[in-house]
Amino acid sequence: MNTTFWQGLKQNRGAVIGLVxxxxxxxxxxxxxxxxxYDPSEIFEKSLRLKPFWQNQEALQSPHLGVSHLxxxxxVGRDVLSRLLYGARVSLGIGTLVVLLSASxxxxxxxxxxxxxxTVDAVIMRLVDIRMALPSVxxxxxxxxxxxxxxxxxxxxxxxxSMPSFIRLVRASVLAEKSKQYVQASQTFGASAxxxxxxxxxxxxxxxxxxxxxxxFSDGILDAAALGFLGLGAQPPTPEWGTMLADSxxxxxxxxxxxxxxxxxxxxxxxxxxLFGDGLRDALDxxxxxxx
Amino acid sequence: xxxxxxxxxxxxxxxxFGVSVIAFGxxxxxxxxxxxxxxxxxxxxxxxxxxxxxxxxxxxxxxxxYGKFVSHAIQLDFGTSIISRRPVIEEFTSRFPATxxxxxxxxxxxxxxxxxxxxxxxxxxxxxxxxxxxxxxxIGYSMPIFWWGLILILFFSIHLGITPVSGRIAMEYDxxxxxxxxLIDTWLIPGAAFAEKWQxxxxxxxxxxxxxxxxxxxxxxxxxxxxxxxMLEVLGEDYIRTAKAKxxxxxxxxxxxxxxxxxxxxxxxxxxxxxxIVTGAILTETLFSWPGIGKWxxxxxxxxxxxxxxxGILITSVMIIFVNMxxxxxxxxxxxxxxxKT
Numbered sequence: 236m237n238t239t240f241w242q243g244l245k246q247n248r249g250a251v252i253g254l255v256x257x258x259x260x261x262x263x264x265x266x267x268x269x270x271x272x273y274d275p276s277e278i279f280e281k282s283l284r285l286k287p288f289w290q291n292q293e294a295l296q297s298p299h300l301g302v303s304h305l306x307x308x309x310x311v312g313r314d315v316l317s318r319l320l321y322g323a324r325v326s327l328g329i330g331t332l333v334v335l336l337s338a339s340x341x342x343x344x345x346x347x348x349x350x351x352x353x354t355v356d357a358v359i360m361r362l363v364d365i366r367m368a369l370p371s372v373x374x375x376x377x378x379x380x381x382x383x384x385x386x387x388x389x390x391x392x393x394x395x396x397s398m399p400s401f402i403r404l405v406r407a408s409v410l411a412e413k414s415k416q417y418v419q420a421s422q423t424f425g426a427s428a429x430x431x432x433x434x435x436x437x438x439x440x441x442x443x444x445x446x447x448x449x450x451x452f453s454d455g456i457l458d459a460a461a462l463g464f465l466g467l468g469a470q471p472p473t474p475e476w477g478t479m480l481a482d483s484x485x486x487x488x489x490x491x492x493x494x495x496x497x498x499x500x501x502x503x504x505x506x507x508x509x510l511f512g513d514g515l516r517d518a519l520d521x522x523x524x525x526x527x
Numbered sequence: 528x529x530x531x532x533x534x535x536x537x538x539x540x541x542x543x544f545g546v547s548v549i550a551f552g553x554x555x556x557x558x559x560x561x562x563x564x565x566x567x568x569x570x571x572x573x574x575x576x577x578x579x580x581x582x583x584x585x586x587x588x589x590x591x592x593y594g595k596f597v598s599h600a601i602q603l604d605f606g607t608s609i610i611s612r613r614p615v616i617e618e619f620t621s622r623f624p625a626t627x628x629x630x631x632x633x634x635x636x637x638x639x640x641x642x643x644x645x646x647x648x649x650x651x652x653x654x655x656x657x658x659x660x661x662x663x664x665x666i667g668y669s670m671p672i673f674w675w676g677l678i679l680i681l682f683f684s685i686h687l688g689i690t691p692v693s694g695r696i697a698m699e700y701d702x703x704x705x706x707x708x709x710l711i712d713t714w715l716i717p718g719a720a721f722a723e724k725w726q727x728x729x730x731x732x733x734x735x736x737x738x739x740x741x742x743x744x745x746x747x748x749x750x751x752x753x754x755x756x757x758m759l760e761v762l763g764e765d766y767i768r769t770a771k772a773k774x775x776x777x778x779x780x781x782x783x784x785x786x787x788x789x790x791x792x793x794x795x796x797x798x799x800x801x802x803x804i805v806t807g808a809i810l811t812e813t814l815f816s817w818p819g820i821g822k823w824x825x826x827x828x829x830x831x832x833x834x835x836x837x838x839g840i841l842i843t844s845v846m847i848i849f850v851n852m853x854x855x856x857x858x859x860x861x862x863x864x865x866x867x868k869t
Contacts, residue, residue: 364541364545365541367851368545368546369546370802376825376840380836460673477673484677488685498677502666509668509669
C-alpha cells in the first residue's frame with residue numbers, strides 16, 4: 236500500500252501544494268518567536284496604521300524604514316507581520332487541539348457505538364442528531380453563554396461541533412468490519428472487547444480517519460476564525476486572524492490591507508488542508524481515484 | 528413508505544427533547560447568579576430580584592420549571608427580552624422574514640448556479656472547464672465568508688460604488704411590513720406610484736445582492752462538487768451505455784437520462800447546506816448589519832439577554848430538525864431504496 240500511496244499522493248499536484256503550504260505555515264507558527272520582528276502586542280505609538288512596503292513609497296526609498304514594518308502597523312500601532320506570524324501559531328494550535336480532541340473522543344465513541352450496537356448505539360446516535368441540530372456557531376453561542384468568550388470556549392465548541400463526523404465515520408467502518416472473518420477469528424481466540432475494538436478493528440478504519448482529520452483541521456480553523464470575528468472566540472489583544480479582521484473592519488476604506496492580510500492567511504491555511512485532504516482521500520481510496 | 532414516514536417522525540422526538548434540555552439548561556449552567564447578572568449587582572432591590580427570578584421562572588423546582596418551559600415554548604411564549612422588554616416571540620417574528628429572505632435567495636443563488644456548473648464540469652471532465660470549476664469551488668469551499676463579504680464590500684461598494692454597505696433598504700424608505708419580504712412589500716406600498724415602488728424595489732435588490740453572494744458561496748461550491756461527482760457516477764452506469772448504443776444524442780443522454788438520477792442525491796444537499804446557511808447567516812448578518820435573527824442572537828449573547836438566547840437556539844434548532852426530516856422524507860420519496868434502510 237505504501238509505495239502506491241506515496242506515488243498516488245505525489246502525482247496529485249493539489250495535494251503536494253497543500254502539503255508544502257501546510258509545512259510552511261507550521262514552520263512559521265513554530266518559529267514565530269524567532270522570525271517575527273517584534274512582540275505581537277508591542278505598540279509603536281508613533282507609527283499608527285503604517286502602510287505595507289508596496290504602498291509606502293517613502294519606505295521603498297529608505298531601506299531602513301521599509302524593513303522596520305514590512306506589512307505595516309494596525310490601528311493601535313502594532314506590527315502586522317508579527318501579529319500574522321503569531322496568529323499562525325494560534326490558528327494552527329486551535330486546529331491541532333480541535334482535531335486531537337474531536338478525533339480521539341469521536342473514535343472511541345464511534346467504536347463503542349458500532350461494536351456494541353443496540354441501545355448504546357441508539358442513544359449515541361440520538362445524541363449525534365441533537366448535535367447536528369445545532370450548527371457550529373449556535374453551539375458556540377451555547378458554550379460562550381456558559382463559559383464566556385475566549386480560546387478555551389472556542390476549542391470546546393469547535394471540537395464538539397466536529398466530533399459527530401468522526402463518530403459516524405468510525406461507526407460505519409466498524410459496522411462494515413465487524414462481520415468479517417478476521418474479527419470473528421480474533422473472537423474465537425478469546426480476544427477481549429477492548430482488544431477487538433482498538434487492536435483488531437481500529438487499524439482498518441485508519442484511512443478514512445486520516446482523511447477526516449485533515450479536513451477537520453480546515454473546518455476547525457475556519458470555525459474558530461469565524462467565532463473570533465463574531466467576538467465570541469479569542470479576545471483582543473490575542474493575535475488571532477479572525478479577531479484581527481474584526482478589529483480592523485472600521486478601516487476597510489482607508490487601510491484595506493489590515494482586513495485583507497489576515498483573511499488571506501485564513502483562506503490559504505484552510506485551502507492547504509482541503510487540498511491535502513482531498514489528495515489523501517484519492518491516494519488512500521483507489522476506488523474513488525478511478526471514479527474521478 | 529407509510530411506516531417509514533411514521534418511523535422518521537418518531538425519530539425527531541428524542542432530538543426535540545435534547546435541544547429543549549439544552550435551551551432550558553443554558554440559563555441554569557451560567558456561573559454565578561443569572562438573576563443578579565441581568566439586573567446588575569448594584570441596584571438590586573429584593574422586589575426587583577424576586578420579580579426577575581419569577582420572570583425567568585427560576586423560583587420553582589427544576590422539573591416544574593422544565594415542564595413550564597416546554598409548555599410555554601409550545602405556545603410560542605419565550606418570555607420577555609431583558610433589553611427591549613418586549614415579548615421575545617414578537618422580536619423574533621419581526622426579524623425572521625429578513626433572515627428567511629436572505630437564506631432563500633442565497634439558496635437559489637447556490638442551486639441555480641451550482642447545479643448547471645457541476646453538470647458542465649462532469650460532461651467536460653478533465654478539460655480546463657472541469658479544472659477551473661473544481662478549482663474555483665475548492666476556493667469557495669475554503670472561503671472565510673466574513674472575509675469574503677468584506678472583499679465584496681471593498682470591490683463593489685467602495686471601489687465601484689454600486690452596492691450599499693449595510694442594511695436591507697435605503698434609509699428614506701419606510702416600508703410597511705405585509706409579507707416581511709422587502710422584495711414583495713416594496714410593491715405593496717399603499718398609495719405609492721409605480722416609479723416610487725420600482726425605486727424602493729431596486730434599493731432592496733441592491734442591498735440584498737452582496738449578502739446573497741457572501742452567504743451563497745460555500746453552498747454553491749458544495750453543490751457544484753456534489754452535482755459533478757453524482758453526475759460522473761451516473762454517466763458510468765450501464766443504462767447510459769445502452770442509451771449511447773441506441774444512438775441517442777449526447778445532450779439527450781445527459782439532460783434527459785442522466786440528470787434525473789444524478790439529482791437524486793443532490794436533494795440531500797438542502798439538508799446539508801442548511802447548517803452552513805444558518806452559521807453563514809449569523810456571520811453575514813453581523814457583517815452587513817442585516818436586521819435578522821443572526822445579528823439579533825449575537826447581540827443578545829453580548830448583552831447576556833438570556834431569554835432571547837434560549838428562544839433563538841430552541842427555535843433555530845427545531846426548524847433545522849424539521850427541515851432535515853422533510854429532506855429525508857423527500858429523499859425516500861424519490862429514492863425508494865432509502866425506505867428500507869435505517
